[in-house]
Amino acid sequence: MSRKRKSPDSDPPLSRDGTNGLLTPRDSTHLSREPSVVSISSSSDIGDVTSQSPEVYNGLLQKKEGRILAKKASALQVFTRSRTNFSQSRDASVIKVNATNLPTPQMLQAAAASPFTSAQRLIREAFWRKLKDVPKVRLENKIDASTPSLDFIFIPECVLRDGVYRADLQTSEGCQKPCRPNMGQNIGCEYTKQCTCLEYAAVDEEALRKRDPDVYQTYKAQKDANDFIETAGLPKRFPYTKPNLDARVPSTLRSFYRDTRHPIYECNQNCNCGPGCKSRVAQKGRRVPLTIFKTPNRGWGVLCDEDLIRGEFIDTYLGEVITNEETDRRESIGGKDKASYLYSLDKFVGDDDELTEETCFVVDGQYMGGPSRFINHCCEPNCRQYTVSYNKHDLRLYDIAFFAYEDIKKGTELTFDYLDKDEEEEEDVVRKREEAAKDPENLDKKPCNCGAVKCRGYLWV
Numbered sequence: 001m002s003r004k005r006k007s008p009d010s011d012p013p014l015s016r017d018g019t020n021g022l023l024t025p026r027d028s029t030h031l032s033r034e035p036s037v038v039s040i041s042s043s044s045d046i047g048d049v050t051s052q053s054p055e056v057y058n059g060l061l062q063k064k065e066g067r068i069l070a071k072k073a074s075a076l077q078v079f080t081r082s083r084t085n086f087s088q089s090r091d092a093s094v095i096k097v098n099a100t101n102l103p104t105p106q107m108l109q110a111a112a113a114s115p116f117t118s119a120q121r122l123i124r125e126a127f128w129r130k131l132k133d134v135p136k137v138r139l140e141n142k143i144d145a146s147t148p149s150l151d152f153i154f155i156p157e158c159v160l161r162d163g164v165y166r167a168d169l170q171t172s173e174g175c176q177k178p179c180r181p182n183m184g185q186n187i188g189c190e191y192t193k194q195c196t197c198l199e200y201a202a203v204d205e206e207a208l209r210k211r212d213p214d215v216y217q218t219y220k221a222q223k224d225a226n227d228f229i230e231t232a233g234l235p236k237r238f239p240y241t242k243p244n245l246d247a248r249v250p251s252t253l254r255s256f257y258r259d260t261r262h263p264i265y266e267c268n269q270n271c272n273c274g275p276g277c278k279s280r281v282a283q284k285g286r287r288v289p290l291t292i293f294k295t296p297n298r299g300w301g302v303l304c305d306e307d308l309i310r311g312e313f314i315d316t317y318l319g320e321v322i323t324n325e326e327t328d329r330r331e332s333i334g335g336k337d338k339a340s341y342l343y344s345l346d347k348f349v350g351d352d353d354e355l356t357e358e359t360c361f362v363v364d365g366q367y368m369g370g371p372s373r374f375i376n377h378c379c380e381p382n383c384r385q386y387t388v389s390y391n392k393h394d395l396r397l398y399d400i401a402f403f404a405y406e407d408i409k410k411g412t413e414l415t416f417d418y419l420d421k422d423e424e425e426e427e428d429v430v431r432k433r434e435e436a437a438k439d440p441e442n443l444d445k446k447p448c449n450c451g452a453v454k455c456r457g458y459l460w461v
């Protein structure tokens with residue numbers, strides 16, 4: 001059984017964690033896999049910490065697979081592990097440290113005796129330093145003194161891991177005539193809506209009916225019969241509205257795309273239009289300022305720091321893109337919470353014989369990602385996730401993009417529905433939930449704390 005979340009318009013995410021209570025970075029799997037940071041206050045010398053008292057070390061130690069990170073107030077020193085000793089790279093003036101048995105009992109004793117608040121302060125400061133490199137993201141915690149995991153790495157774009165590949169750039173068909181850079185009125189992509197890159201975009205049936213009634217009839221007949229339809233050359237629905245830069249109104253997702261799960265196709269590197277083309281929104285990245293904040297009962301969440309309008313782009317889901325095999329491996333060591341951060345790129349499963357639930361790629365946002373990785377679930381969400389593709393021929397790699405599903409006031413928590421079902425599928429989900437609710441043996445159910453009037457009771461079952 002797959003435990004990964006699904007792309008929009010797919011089966012329900014079967015993943016869940018069976019834990020009760022709060023998920024905070026302190027109790028989430030990544031921290032349980034990597035023991036907590038130890039803080040010891042004393043003198044600033046570094047010596048042979050296994051044979052000396054804890055006074056020799058002043059800073060933070062963090063155990064990581066195969067190495068120990070030792071962090072002092074000013075500089076980060078990395079000790080590499082070997083069987084016999086530890087050597088510190090670069091700075092020869094610092095005495096070599098044998099850290100085989102770190103932390104030593106003395107160090108732990110000293111850590112236990114040292115004020116907890118100073119460790120928390122150091123950790124918080126370390127997290128703030130991380131955030132400095134992430135544009136327009138703040139951290140806020142009015143609940144306690146914790147931070148998200150220091151192990152989490154903010155990345156500006158997805159990291160492709162072994163076995164994951166993008167289709168060759170040459171397969172990425174761009175729009176050609178009449179699109180061109182610096183387009184004026186009536187010649188841009190948003191006017192022609194027939195760009196090559198838009199081939200698989202939603203057909204603009206009304207425009208087709210008016211333009212070519214015979215072709216429209218054929219198209220309708222094929223559609224009703226569920227036949228293959230050749231849509232090249234037919235007028236398409238353009239994904240975005242035109243922004244009003246003077247009034248500072250951004251371009252938004254058009255209602256058709258907002259209310260359906262049809263993939264959005266944006267212009268790409270091989271298009272003739274320039275960077276100013278209106279069909280380039282998600283690819284330009286997040287513009288909206290966000291705050292990662294501590295919730296009372298759902299771990300960390302995300303607030304928007306300015307008013308958003310319906311259909312406005314917020315961010316994409318970033319992480320490591322991994323193969324299904326690697327996903328299974330990570331799940332097997334990651335525990336039940338692991339699945340919460342996995343997002344299957346399975347939107348186009350079935351469109352190609354070789355692309356199945358087992359062979360599609362998965363985005364893992366647990367260790368690396370952007371602020372959207374902290375967005376919580378709500379049964380009545382204010383955002384929705386959409387598929388944004390830049391290469392209509394690449395069925396394996398695309399963006400999962402979050403857009404506002406309604407006008408959202410500054411300071412509101414952003415949420416999306418982790419299941420994101422249409423009405424028919426929803427009935428099935430409700431039935432499954434009711435069954436799970438009655439089944440005390442079902443450890444897969446995770447209580448939902450979204451607080452919505454129509455809360456379904458569980459995150460997923």
Ligand SMILES: C[S@@+](CC[C@H](N)C(=O)[O-])C[C@H]1O[C@@H](n2cnc3c(N)ncnc32)[C@H](O)[C@@H]1O
Nearest residue numbers: 023298299300340373374375376377448449450
């Ligand atoms: C993608 S993470 C969201 C960020 C997470 N809150 C954190 O602190 O890292 C998904 C996890 O957040 C928690 N969560 C999200 N929405 C929730 C909700 N409505 N009720 C309870 N827990 C929720 C669950 O632990 C879930 O597995």
